[in-house]
Amino acid sequence: MRLLEKARQQIVRAIPRVPRKMPSLAQLQHIDLFLEQWEKNFVGALGAIALIAFIGIVWSVKNLNTVPVAAEGGDFQEVIVGNPRHLNPLFAATDVDRALTNIVFLPLCDIFHRGVPSLAEKCELTGEKTVTITLADRTWHDGEPVTAEDVLFTVQTMQNKTVGSPWYELARWVSVGTDSEGRVIINARQPIPELKTLVSLGVVPAHVWRDVAPQRMSTDERNLQPVGSGAFSVVAATADRDGFVQLVSLEAFEDFKPRRAYLDELVFRVAADDAEAQDLFRTRQVDALFSTDPAQTDELVKRDVHRHEITPPVVVSLFFNPLHHSGLRNRDTREAFALAVHRVDVVKHALKGNGVPLRAALPASVLKNPSALQVDTDVAAAAAFFKKNPLRGATSTLSLGIPALPTYQALANTITEQLAAVGVKVMSSVIGTGNAKDMLSHDLVLLGQDYGLAGNVASYWHSSASGVGGANYARYQIREVDGWLEQLQTDARPDERAALLEKINKRLVFDSPAVFLFQPVYHYYVSNKIKGVSTPAVGDASERFRTIGDWYVVTARARK
Incomplete structure (x- = not known):
């Protein structure tokens, strides 16, 4: 210690003194020899505070002059129910x-979703009979350019009945070719509203599919x-031993x-049923879950989850089969059923509020403000009618066919209770999958009609x-x-179409x-970590x- 003190004194004497001025650099280099331990701690604390304050000022200035923006990186995982095949x-x-398919393939034209990327730079629709398409500069995933030949090949393949495309009935009504400027021209034999649907579909690459036999296309590994x-x-579609x-x-x-898209990777995990899908989402093994059975998934809404609502152009109705029960041929009898059913209660109890009660035959996307509505609920009037005019048939109990879905079972239970209150007995059973004859064997059928974005009324x-x-x-x-x-199928004038629909x-x-x-x-549950999600309301x-x-998931800062 004495040697240390002696050395300290020698250093002090060696440092030139500058009275009444700031310490020199040479002095500051040895300042620790003059300070007590508590003084050293105090100076260190002041330095740390100054550094933190400086960083804070820099960060604040940066935040004031920049905003968070989407950046590349990250992944997204969703659980789906159903076996992907095509x-x-x-x-x-x-x-x-x-x-x-909507992820992997761009639509040919952006008819229903303005601003969404498509294969066309311009689509000109003339009287719902002709579409003139100027293709944009687009590339297939293998590097080949998208050409008019691909569009022609796609439509012509749909028109080949041997291929078995579900779009055959629509595609067979059109012809396709190109004009002198290389634009694609699609002509319908007569004006058809569904032409918008056809040109909103994706296009397949001719150079990939041309050598595949038509009868083998639907089962090809591609x-x-x-x-x-x-x-x-697509990177891979992993299958089990059963395919x-x-x-x-x-x-x-x-x-x-x-x-380029912001996300790096998408992963879709296939669940065996809704219960497994909900469990995967509930335990946060995936980022998103889509449900057509919202009554079963209310508990999935947490603080870190956003629920998007989508109202499809679907009308769920209780259909009468007068060919199976003669008592249902009477219009007054059918109207009495409408008096007996309380739509608001059906939505409230069977769907837990996740539906829009409807008294019109067509969805709001097809007919916005209908002047005619079906009779509203009047249980007393319905009970009086059925007491005076009891249903007569082979049995005293009506059979109700429903799809094998939990929501439809809940709907059937609620409707059965409401009809029982007016003296009508109903027993429900599941309709055999894909069995059209089974549907005809019921007095009543509970089903939905999907009118599509183009409003396909005739098919129903x-x-x-x-x-x-x-x-x-x-x-x-x-x-x-x-x-x-039939007139609706050919009349393209908006006012005339609205009048026909009315x-x-x-x-x-x-x-x-x-x-x-x-x-x-329908509900789409997405983790809050996934940003920029936008879904169509209808x-x-x-x-x-x-x-x-x-x-996107990853963000960066950009100047305002």
Whole structure:
């Protein structure tokens, strides 16, 4: 210690003194020799505070002059229910296939979703009969350019009945070619509203599919290993030993225009049923879950989850089958059913409020302000009617056919209770999957009608669709309505179409071939960590991925 003190004194003497001035640099280098320990701690604390304050000032200035913006990076995982089979616009028919196809393939034209990327730079629709398409600069995932030849090949393949495309009936009404400027021209034989739907579908690459035999296209492995044009390309579709897909992984397409997607990777895990899907989401093993059965998933809404609502153009109704029960041929009897059913209670109890009660025959997306509505609930009047006019038939109990879904079972229970209160006995049973004859064997059928974004009314109410396998579930056959529906198919004038739809709705409400109940509300649950999610408020649920290129997880700072 003495030696240390002696050395300290020698250093002090060696340092030139500058009275009444700031310490020199040489002095500051040895300041620790002059300070007590508590003084050293104090100076250190002051330095730390100054450093923190400086960093804070820099950070504040940066935040004041910049804003967070989406950046590349991160992944997104969703659980889906259903076995993916066709990631291909030629064959995609199920909700799962259509949703994944919308990610991998761009639509030809942006008809229903303004601002969404598409293959066309410009689409000109003339009288719902002709579409003139100028293609944009787009690239297939294998690097080949998208050309008019691809569009022609796609439409012509749909028109080949051997291929078995679900779009055959629509595509066969059009011709396709190119003009002298290289634009694609699609002509319908007559004006058809569904032309908008056709040109909103994806296009397949001719150079990938041309060598595949038409009868083998639907089973070809390229349906699960597609070469698409969307913001993401398929990396793999992993299947189990039985061929059921368990996982579909995709990655951002680097050459996508106008820019690459923000997310690096998408992963879709396939669950066996709704219960497994909900468990995967509840335990946060995935970021998102789509549900068409919202009554079963209310508990999934947590602080870190955002619920998006989508109202599809679907009307769920209780259809009468007068061919199976003669008592249902009477219009007054059918209207008495409408008096007995309390739509608001049906939505409240069976759907837990996740639906829109409806008294019109058509959804709001097809007919916005209908002047004619089905009779509202009057239980006393319905009870009095059935007491005076009891249903007579082979049995005293009506049979009700429903799909094998929990929501429909809940709906059937609620409606059965309401009808029992007016003296009508009903017993429900599940309709055999894909069994059209089973549907005809019930007095009543509880089903939904999906009118699509184009409003396809004829397929549900034209008499030609009332046979086995047709979608005219009430076997409704009115020649006057058939005429209106046929005129609707050919008249492109908006005012005339609105007037025709009003006539059709008014007649359906009067005839009451069904009790029109509600429009369902589907829910899309997404983790709050996924930003930029935008879903259509009204539309097909498979459209929820149209803007997935804008979804992001990672952020960066950019100048204001």
